[in-house]
Amino acid sequence: MALNTKSPPTIEDYCGAAAEYIRQASVVGTAKSKAAQIRLSNALAGVTVADLERQGLDLRLAFAGEREVGGGLRSVKADVSEMSVTDGLRLAVEIKPVHLAVGRAIWNRFGDVRTFAVNIHLKFPFAVVGGILTLPTTERHRSGDDTEWKSTAHLVSRAVGRFMRAGGRRTEGDATHLLEGIAVVAFDRETGQVEPDLPPAGCGLRWEEFIITMADAYQSRFGDF
Numbered sequence: 001m002a003l004n005t006k007s008p009p010t011i012e013d014y015c016g017a018a019a020e021y022i023r024q025a026s027v028v029g030t031a032k033s034k035a036a037q038i039r040l041s042n043a044l045a046g047v048t049v050a051d052l053e054r055q056g057l058d059l060r061l062a063f064a065g066e067r068e069v070g071g072g073l074r075s076v077k078a079d080v081s082e083m084s085v086t087d088g089l090r091l092a093v094e095i096k097p098v099h100l101a102v103g104r105a106i107w108n109r110f111g112d113v114r115t116f117a118v119n120i121h122l123k124f125p126f127a128v129v130g131g132i133l134t135l136p137t138t139e140r141h142r143s144g145d146d147t148e149w150k151s152t153a154h155l156v157s158r159a160v161g162r163f164m165r166a167g168g169r170r171t172e173g174d175a176t177h178l179l180e181g182i183a184v185v186a187f188d189r190e191t192g193q194v195e196p197d198l199p200p201a202g203c204g205l206r207w208e209e210f211i212i213t214m215a216d217a218y219q220s221r222f223g224d225f
Contacts, residue, residue, distance in 0.1 A: 184205040
């Protein structure tokens with residue numbers, strides 16, 4: 001994967017590398033597979049911080065990579081986090097990639113990000129919490145068999161409405177299970193290109209919309225006035 005040569009990588013770079021991983025998954029050993037997944041998640045964490053900074057945020061204290069943070073119910077591992085002495089946890093993002101078995105994984109990932117939000121918001125109600133789901137638009141008919149693939153577009157379309165309802169937390173007084181922002185990034189596993197119309201523009205789930213929403217929420221709570 002060429003992510004190591006990108007500093008920082010872009011969301012397009014990430015999707016290209018994730019697509020390459022999916023194409024090779026049936027021949028890569030378990031140990032190499034796990035290492036590749038960690039590299040991919042760390043790279044996407046770096047993309048997230050870099051793109052938020054492009055929106056004008058000062059995230060010098062942000063950490064891109066898995067780190068344990070305290071929650072209201074238990075400690076959790078955030079893939080992107082920022083802490084300050086005065087505010088505690090300001091920013092927390094959960095990255096939930098789906099590389100294989102999309103049909104089984106997508107709804108579990110939905111539950112994971114909502115649980116993550118509850119845990120963080122109970123202890124840090126002002127924290128800006130995000131969830132990122134990435135997934136290919138095709139998957140294997142059978143595990144380990146690269147000869148037959150099927151579309152996952154209908155699964156993504158079905159999930160869009162549910163993910164939209166899980167986002168949109170406007171103020172620190174809103175429900176703890178809501179997230180300030182959610183991104184759903186669908187990509188072609190052959191080309192690695194981000195799907196231009198899935199999810200549809202304007203639903204708030206596309207990458208650019210997610211970054212703007214998160215940056216606006218962060219600025220409204222922790223920006224200088």
